[in-house]
Amino acid sequence: MSNPLVDMQKPDVIFCIGTNMTECHPVAATGIKKALRRGAKMIVADPRRIALADLADLYLPIRVGSDVALLLAMAHVILREKLYDATFIDERTSGANAFLEHVKDFTPEWAASITEVPAADIEKAAILYAQADKGAIFYTLGITEHICGVDNVQSLCNLALMTGNLGREGTGINPMRGQNNIQGAGDAGAVPSNYPGFQPVTDPAAQSKFEALYGRKIDLEKGITKVTALDQCGKSIRAMLIDGENTLVSDPDRDHCEHALRSLDHLVVIDIFLTETAALADVVLPATAWGETDGVCTNTERRVQRLRAAVTPHGDARPDWWIIAEIGKRLGLSGFEFDSAKSVFNELCELSPIYAGLDWDRIDKGEYQWPVPDKEHPGTPILHQEEFKNGRGLFKVINYRDPAETISDDYPIWLTTGRRLQAYHTRTQTGRAQGIDYLLAEESLEIHPTDAAERNLKDGDWCHLSSPRGSVRVKVKLTDRSPKGTVFTSFGFNNVPINVLTGSGYDPITETAELKVCPVRIDPA
Amino acid sequence: MVSSQSSNITLDGEPVSFSAGETLYEIAKRQETIIPTLCYDPRLEAFGSCRLCMVEVDGIRNPVASCTTKASDGMVVRTTSPAIEKHRKVLLEMVASENPDIAVDPLRGYASQELGTLVDDYRADTGRFKGRQSGQSFQDDDNPFILRDYDRCISCYRCVRVCAEQEGDYAINIRNRGFNTQITTEFSGTLKDSSCTFCGQCVQTCPTGALADKKAMRAENDPGEIKKTRSVCPYCGVGCSVDLLSKDDRLVGVQPAMDGPANQGALCIKGQFAFDFVQHNDRLGSPLIRNEAGELEKTSWEIALDRAADGFREAMKTHGRQSIYGVASGRTPSEADYMMQKFIRAGFGTNQIDNCSRA
Ligand code: SF4
Ligand code: SF4
Ligand code: FES
Numbered sequence: 001m002s003n004p005l006v007d008m009q010k011p012d013v014i015f016c017i018g019t020n021m022t023e024c025h026p027v028a029a030t031g032i033k034k035a036l037r038r039g040a041k042m043i044v045a046d047p048r049r050i051a052l053a054d055l056a057d058l059y060l061p062i063r064v065g066s067d068v069a070l071l072l073a074m075a076h077v078i079l080r081e082k083l084y085d086a087t088f089i090d091e092r093t094s095g096a097n098a099f100l101e102h103v104k105d106f107t108p109e110w111a112a113s114i115t116e117v118p119a120a121d122i123e124k125a126a127i128l129y130a131q132a133d134k135g136a137i138f139y140t141l142g143i144t145e146h147i148c149g150v151d152n153v154q155s156l157c158n159l160a161l162m163t164g165n166l167g168r169e170g171t172g173i174n175p176m177r178g179q180n181n182i183q184g185a186g187d188a189g190a191v192p193s194n195y196p197g198f199q200p201v202t203d204p205a206a207q208s209k210f211e212a213l214y215g216r217k218i219d220l221e222k223g224i225t226k227v228t229a230l231d232q233c234g235k236s237i238r239a240m241l242i243d244g245e246n247t248l249v250s251d252p253d254r255d256h257c258e259h260a261l262r263s264l265d266h267l268v269v270i271d272i273f274l275t276e277t278a279a280l281a282d283v284v285l286p287a288t289a290w291g292e293t294d295g296v297c298t299n300t301e302r303r304v305q306r307l308r309a310a311v312t313p314h315g316d317a318r319p320d321w322w323i324i325a326e327i328g329k330r331l332g333l334s335g336f337e338f339d340s341a342k343s344v345f346n347e348l349c350e351l352s353p354i355y356a357g358l359d360w361d362r363i364d365k366g367e368y369q370w371p372v373p374d375k376e377h378p379g380t381p382i383l384h385q386e387e388f389k390n391g392r393g394l395f396k397v398i399n400y401r402d403p404a405e406t407i408s409d410d411y412p413i414w415l416t417t418g419r420r421l422q423a424y425h426t427r428t429q430t431g432r433a434q435g436i437d438y439l440l441a442e443e444s445l446e447i448h449p450t451d452a453a454e455r456n457l458k459d460g461d462w463c464h465l466s467s468p469r470g471s472v473r474v475k476v477k478l479t480d481r482s483p484k485g486t487v488f489t490s491f492g493f494n495n496v497p498i499n500v501l502t503g504s505g506y507d508p509i510t511e512t513a514e515l516k517v518c519p520v521r522i523d524p525a
Numbered sequence: 526m527v528s529s530q531s532s533n534i535t536l537d538g539e540p541v542s543f544s545a546g547e548t549l550y551e552i553a554k555r556q557e558t559i560i561p562t563l564c565y566d567p568r569l570e571a572f573g574s575c576r577l578c579m580v581e582v583d584g585i586r587n588p589v590a591s592c593t594t595k596a597s598d599g600m601v602v603r604t605t606s607p608a609i610e611k612h613r614k615v616l617l618e619m620v621a622s623e624n625p626d627i628a629v630d631p632l633r634g635y636a637s638q639e640l641g642t643l644v645d646d647y648r649a650d651t652g653r654f655k656g657r658q659s660g661q662s663f664q665d666d667d668n669p670f671i672l673r674d675y676d677r678c679i680s681c682y683r684c685v686r687v688c689a690e691q692e693g694d695y696a697i698n699i700r701n702r703g704f705n706t707q708i709t710t711e712f713s714g715t716l717k718d719s720s721c722t723f724c725g726q727c728v729q730t731c732p733t734g735a736l737a738d739k740k741a742m743r744a745e746n747d748p749g750e751i752k753k754t755r756s757v758c759p760y761c762g763v764g765c766s767v768d769l770l771s772k773d774d775r776l777v778g779v780q781p782a783m784d785g786p787a788n789q790g791a792l793c794i795k796g797q798f799a800f801d802f803v804q805h806n807d808r809l810g811s812p813l814i815r816n817e818a819g820e821l822e823k824t825s826w827e828i829a830l831d832r833a834a835d836g837f838r839e840a841m842k843t844h845g846r847q848s849i850y851g852v853a854s855g856r857t858p859s860e861a862d863y864m865m866q867k868f869i870r871a872g873f874g875t876n877q878i879d880n881c882s883r884a
Contacts, residue, residue, distance in 0.1 A: 005763065005787050025569030026793035027763045177762030181862070182855030185880040189860035190853035192876050196863060201876045214871035223869075223876030229850045237877075239840035241833075243865055245881045263641035265844075267835030274806055274821075283833045284821060286809035287857070290759035291769055291776050291800065296859025297757055299764025299787055307858055310754035310769035311776050311803070315810020317824065320861030323830075324868050330834035331871055344860040366757075366766065366786050384882050399761060429759070432807060433799035435669030435740065440718065 002172035003136065004369065004381040009034045010170030013132035017045040017067060017156070018516075019144035020189075022052050024419050025140070025176045028300075032138075041132075043125045045070060047416055047486055048446075048482045058125055061483055064414045065403035065517040066115040067143060070122060071155035072400060073111030075103040077126035078162060084130070088164030092393055099395035100159060107471045114400065130163050134170035136362045141178060141418070141516070147196075154396045167384040177300040178419075182440065184298035187355070187370070188348055192223030197352025211521075215334060230256070234263030241268045241327070243320055245285065246275040252505030253469055270323055272314075273432075287320045288313040294341045296363065298370070302380070304358060306365035403517040407485075411467060411519035413451065415485040417498055418516075442496075444477040446488040447522070452478050455522055462525035465489075467501035467518050473525050487522070534600040549591035550578055554689055560604050561613060561643050563620070564681035566636075567692050567731050568619035568783075568790055575681055577616055578603045588612070612639045621651040624677045629734035631751060632741040632770065634670075635698070635780045639732035640679065666715045670723050670739055670798050673708075673716075677735035680706045684727030684736055691791060696721035725797035729781055729790065739780030740798055741770060744755045749773030755782060759856065763787055765796050776803050837872070846873035853880040 008031030044056035108119035189196035199206040328336035359370035573593035624717035765850035766785025770778040813828030
């Protein structure tokens with residue numbers, strides 16, 4: 001997030017797109033509800049009439065995967081109505097001319113034909129957002145899990161840049177992260193393109209720095225992404241170490257994934273349960289769980305906080321860092337002699353400019369948001385205040401593309417997937433919490449009553465849901481939260497392995513899977 | 526303060542400056558002067574219903590509620606006097622008499638000890654006004670999370686206000702007034718059939734334990750002291766601060782940290798109630814390796830780690846260093862992620878590492 005969570009109470013206009021915040025980030029959503037009580041206005045764009053839409057002043061029921069078209073037309077209207085912030089554009093951005101020229105072609109009428117949102121509502125949304133003194137954008141996986149995920153995010157940046165809604169309290173572009181330390185995983189360098197602290201692996205200076213620190217030559221080329229690595233299993237990739245991830249249930253195209261992991265020569269999985277993924281491994285190493293482990297995590301607003309052990313680890317479980325270090329030592333590597341989580345974290349701080357002012361003891365109270373470049377620095381709640389990381393905010397010229405697969409006579413319905421309030425990810429954790437079943441005992445397919453009637457399906461009936469990659473059986477739940485022609489389900493239940501169906505395409509830049517859009521067919525079971 | 530004519534009040538004989546809008550209670554709190562409260566929760570709009578926080582102000586005939594009274598220049602305020610203390614005691618006796626008993630297990634909720642502590646401090650006689658009781662327990666609500674023991678309700682409405690003002694769900698409300706007051710959902714039914722999201726915030730603000738954490742209460746009779754450990758919720762990226770409650774090395778419950786920088790006392794159903802995966806029977810307790818028969822079998826750390834390392838050494842030898850790939854997690858602590866990338870980069874000199882943010 002460019003802005004802190006407390007800022008969520010402060011905007012005049014809130015634009016939520018592709019985020020089912022009341023279910024996925026309920027505590028963050030309370031901030032928005034407070035802003036609304038204070039009189040803020042809210043625009044919600046989402047294919048489904050989610051609970052957030054009920055609170056909105058303007059709800060845009062966009063067709064799945066059509067976000068770029070909507071955002072282009074909003075930019076068009078802001079330009080036409082001269083509601084852009086000329087001073088901000090002059091002083092802080094570059095590439096504006098090409099962008100403003102580009103959006104002239106994309107009228108709300110054009111977007112209406114793609115998004116299925118009335119042109120008048122697109123105009124209203126654009127004017128509302130652009131006229132805000134403080135306009136803030138919030139999004140989650142509904143924006144990124146598309147073949148055009150990067151285009152979607154960039155289109156949101158364009159809107160914020162042209163209206164000057166960045167670098168101030170109550171504004172910004174704010175992705176809500178889905179896992180408690182997904183930010184920290186990136187910060188720590190667990191990505192193919194960056195060393196810890198987002199130092200690019202392709203930067204020779206960063207390379208020499210880490211070569212000196214780690215005592216060996218390291219490639220200047222980026223690694224491949226996990227998606228490509230799965231494709232390469234049994235070919236160029238022969239051995240994998242997977243820590244704490246149930247790849248098989250969470251990743252798209254499950255059959256492909258299982259086949260990939262089975263074709264490895266060597267698979268080592270570290271986890272707290274024998275997950276579907278761990279069950280395929282040659283070696284399974286039991287890790288200590290949350291509540292048993294001291295450590296650090298970084299939240300969606302870049303706040304670095306301590307996790308603390310409350311109870312003794314289960315059985316013979318050990319901390320992840322210890323397990324990985326022990327494997328390293330057995331390969332004869334030096335620099336793996338750590339005696340505590342503290343010593344590991346402090347090494348991370350020493351190597352990362354964004355954590356340079358931090359150490360284990362300083363983050364005791366969790367008051368720092370990175371970047372914290374030195375020990376005197378108070379932390380950075382709001383990014384881009386004086387200038388952008390690379391000087392000027394860059395406009396990008398973006399074009400709308402159709403999803404990788406579009407509906408057809410064989411697969412006439414859009415399937416979109418997500419999470420539910422009571423369940424988390426692949427349910428390895430919430431599925432084992434007593435009482436959760438009382439509220440969420442089983443998965444269901446949310447379908448519009450008309451779509452159900454056309455297929456002779458009643459509430460609670462079983463159906464077969466099929467895509468070109470496979471078929472699953474699931475109970476239907478009739479609701480007009482799903483628009484006609486679009487159905488919804490979550491990927492949390494192993495007995496409804498929805499990711500057997502998904503996986504039609506990937507974003508060419510991030511290789512994020514298009515989990516949000518998949519044409520399907522529905523037949524009574 | 527920037528204003529030229531500085532604003533001051535006299536608090537228990539001491540001059541104290543204040544900023545516009547501050548209440549007498551807030552000023553006293555700042556001065557570390559303790560005023561008893563029951564209906565007050567610093568996160569909520571002051572309500573002024575319990576009258577326990579009353580103070581004397583020169584020139585005003587009756588005592589005023591300090592939680593709702595804003596300071597004005599020159600006020601002379603006394604937070605305690607024999608008359609006030611007597612009044613508070615009587616109030617507490619009336620409130621306490623409505624309840625079956627006052628002592629409740631602290632596992633019921635974060636604020637559950639507030640009434641009991643005050644009754645003790647004031648040596649209030651809880652039997653003095655017996656026979657009048659407001660609120661009826663709602664025994665039929667079979668939800669596994671929230672006990673609705675309204676026999677202990679003192680009508681401070683903190684639950685209703687936290688649900689509206691903090692959670693924004695408006696799931697519960699007040700029916701009737703006076704001794705017939707009852708906290709209820711829209712259709713007087715179960716919470717499951719209301720707009721309740723089981724965030725638990727009403728439980729944690731209740732000052733008597735009338736609303737209580739059923740999951741934590743399972744451990745009421747377990748031996749051992751309650752230990753609180755400050756940590757961060759394991760679920761989404763908001764990063765709510767929590768206190769883990771444990772008893773004799775068992776994790777028995779979770780309470781929100783009222784001073785949590787990301788959540789200020791809020792949690793959702795997952796953070797509040799979905800903690801018992803930690804000490805679940807399904808947990809992996811020892812390393813496993815695949816045996817000759819192709820099955821996973823238990824083994825020692827030494828054997829498992831050797832086998833893990835051997836496989837990577839083997840892959841490097843036969844297929845080169847690019848053939849080894851690491852997948853880190855967005856749910857493990859940063860130390861695990863750091864080690865994973867160090868293992869790949871220092872071990873094989875490649876950047877063959879990613880995490881699960883893409884899925
Ligand atoms: S649990 Fe949360 S949503 Fe339900 S009544 Fe209590 S405060 Fe309201
Ligand atoms: S309590 Fe709920 S909102 Fe807070 S971090 Fe946990 S899952 Fe997220
Ligand atoms: S605390 Fe002031 S009236 Fe209750």
